[in-house]
Amino acid sequence: MITKRIIPCLDVKEGRVVKGIQFLELKDAGDPVELAEVYDREGADELVFLDISASHEGRKTMVDVVEQVAAKLAIPFTVGGGINQLSDMKTILRAGADKVSVNTAAVLRPELITEGAEFFGSQCIVLAIDAKYDKESDTYKVYTHGGRKKTDWEVTAWAKEGVKRGAGEILLTSMDSDGEKKGFDHTLTKLVSEAVPVPVIASGGAGNAQHMLEAFTKGEADAALAASIFHYKETSIKEVKSYLKEYGVNVR
Amino acid sequence: MIGVIDYGMGNLYSVSKALERVGVPYFVSEKPEELKEADAFILPGVGSFGDAMDNLGYTKLDQLIHDMVSEGRLLLGICLGMQLLFEESEENGTASGLGLLKGKAVRLKAEDEKGNKLKVPHMGWNRLSFHNESPLLTKTEQGYAYFVHSYYIDGMEENALLASADYGVRVPAVVGKRNVFGAQFHPEKSSTVGMSILTQFTKMAAEQKVKK
Numbered sequence: 001m002i003t004k005r006i007i008p009c010l011d012v013k014e015g016r017v018v019k020g021i022q023f024l025e026l027k028d029a030g031d032p033v034e035l036a037e038v039y040d041r042e043g044a045d046e047l048v049f050l051d052i053s054a055s056h057e058g059r060k061t062m063v064d065v066v067e068q069v070a071a072k073l074a075i076p077f078t079v080g081g082g083i084n085q086l087s088d089m090k091t092i093l094r095a096g097a098d099k100v101s102v103n104t105a106a107v108l109r110p111e112l113i114t115e116g117a118e119f120f121g122s123q124c125i126v127l128a129i130d131a132k133y134d135k136e137s138d139t140y141k142v143y144t145h146g147g148r149k150k151t152d153w154e155v156t157a158w159a160k161e162g163v164k165r166g167a168g169e170i171l172l173t174s175m176d177s178d179g180e181k182k183g184f185d186h187t188l189t190k191l192v193s194e195a196v197p198v199p200v201i202a203s204g205g206a207g208n209a210q211h212m213l214e215a216f217t218k219g220e221a222d223a224a225l226a227a228s229i230f231h232y233k234e235t236s237i238k239e240v241k242s243y244l245k246e247y248g249v250n251v252r
Numbered sequence: 253m254i255g256v257i258d259y260g261m262g263n264l265y266s267v268s269k270a271l272e273r274v275g276v277p278y279f280v281s282e283k284p285e286e287l288k289e290a291d292a293f294i295l296p297g298v299g300s301f302g303d304a305m306d307n308l309g310y311t312k313l314d315q316l317i318h319d320m321v322s323e324g325r326l327l328l329g330i331c332l333g334m335q336l337l338f339e340e341s342e343e344n345g346t347a348s349g350l351g352l353l354k355g356k357a358v359r360l361k362a363e364d365e366k367g368n369k370l371k372v373p374h375m376g377w378n379r380l381s382f383h384n385e386s387p388l389l390t391k392t393e394q395g396y397a398y399f400v401h402s403y404y405i406d407g408m409e410e411n412a413l414l415a416s417a418d419y420g421v422r423v424p425a426v427v428g429k430r431n432v433f434g435a436q437f438h439p440e441k442s443s444t445v446g447m448s449i450l451t452q453f454t455k456m457a458a459e460q461k462v463k464k
Contacts, residue, residue: 001418003377003396040443045377070269076398076441096265098441121299123373123400168373168400197362199375222371252377252396 003252004216004244005045005223006237007201008230010035012081013052015061019179019228029231033068039230040073042237045252047073048101048171048201048225051081052146063095070096078126080171086115093120101126101171104144107151107158110165117166122198127167131155131188132175140188147175155188156195163196170196171225174204181207181229189219201225209235209243216249254278254457255290257317259307261297261332270440274447276454284316292325292457293317297332301341301357301403304332305349314350321352326431326457331401334427334434343403352432355408355424360401364420373402378417378425378437380445386414386428391452395445397425397437404436 010017010032017035018026029035036047049069051062059082066079079092080101089100106112106127116125130147131140142153151158159170172192174185184205193200199222202215206226215224229235241251254271258264258280271278271294278294281287295317297304308314321327329337338349341357349357360372377396382389399417405424415426417437426449427434433453439446 001378002374002399003379005376070266071272074270074273074441074443074447076400076438094265096269098266122402123298123375169375197371198373199371222376 001250003045003250004221005201006043006212006240006251007046007048007223007225008035008039008044008237009048009050009203009225009227011050011052011227012062012065014055014058015065017231018052019231029228032065033072035231036069036077037072039237040075043241043252044075044237046075046223047077049077049079050101051079053082063091066092066095066097078171080126080128085112086119089116089120089124093124099124099126099169101128103128103130104146106162107142107144107153110161113162113165113167117168122166122168125167126169126171127159127162128171128173129155129159129162129192130173130175133188140191143175156191159192159196163198167198169199169201171201171203177205178203179228180205183207183211184215184219184221184224186214186218189215189221193220193222199223209240212240213244213247213249216244217247253290254292254294254454255287256280256294256296257287257313258282259297259304259311259313261299261304261307264296266438266440267294267296267330270447270450271454274451274454282311282313284312287313287316288320290325291461292453293320293327295327295329295333295336297330297336298400299332301332301335301343301349302345302347304336305347308336308350317350321432324431324460326453326460327352327433328453329434330440331436331438334436335403335405337427337432337434338405338408341403353408353412353427353429353434355405357403358406359403360423361420370420373400374404374419374423375400378419378423380415380417380425382415383413384411386426387456388428388433388449388452389414389426392445392448397435397439397442397445399423399425399437401436
């Protein structure tokens, strides 16, 4: 049967990997190509690069990074951040990425998902969703602009809309858990995983191997994403995978 | 020399990069007269079956593929490229394929026999089981390969099944008959397993060139 995937995420700013807490306080965490190679050797199933560059030069640097990664790695990788139109998708996929992820631009103009899926196929289009619990309505709301803007979308409604338009996978980040290392938000993950027929990647809150296990057993995720615990070598992909195997999760 | 067939479907870059990593000479072309010079062919592809067949027909690359295969040159279809080798697909109605192998592409089931839910597309790493022996797989271990697809091949000839994966149904993962081969997963993204299959394919192509 298919295995559960462990996906290290690299936030890239102006060509360097950085990591923050709840979308703030960025720290340098290394060279993206070097880190990508290390993760590949350690058994990462896939990689996600999020370009958080603010400048045009930073975006151009990202295309170089993608080319270098594609030349060296024999595992799939997704690139997101700043993908606003079909031409951005073309640039990144032609540079060698396997998938692109869209977030804010897709909320602002959902047709972007449709266009991407029609041109490249659903398997190339990942819908990244940042969600936060909303006390008032007792639902999870979708946020855009790196978590700064709240939208009216309830998370499962937006996930379903995205899949209907051709998204092949959902990358779901819990803004409440992100950077806290206290575990994923299983309620949120399970909610979305049950709502859509495509794979869901749980993101935000991974602090140790047990959290990864719970993403699968409690959150019903298809993949679990983590950043800082791998970057700062608090645990390794190998350790996580042997822990998962011990608890009967099917991993590569 | 490997000819990568460009018919406007999907990401040729990752296949090209993988061939560079293996260290084999290759070229990418959409022109039948250029592709004719190749010793072996890779037919990549992501996207929809019907569009792919339309593009192959429009560019007359379908005829080239038939000619080259009947001359005995090697062909490897990858992902959608493998499904195109078969007779037909039920994707978006019914579309005819190249008909080089028997069988048809049908949609993956949304649950297994026990009623457990399965996500479609089948996306991720799945373990290969080997069936018939083939020179393509002699150097490959029975490890994991990276799949992304929503349709699988049903009703194929058992003797053309080289490897399969389990996803509620038996998913043919590597197929091969005479000089026609296919991989449902992405060898270019399947780490050591994938790279060893690509290496072996290019070796077979080189040996064939010597025989010619």
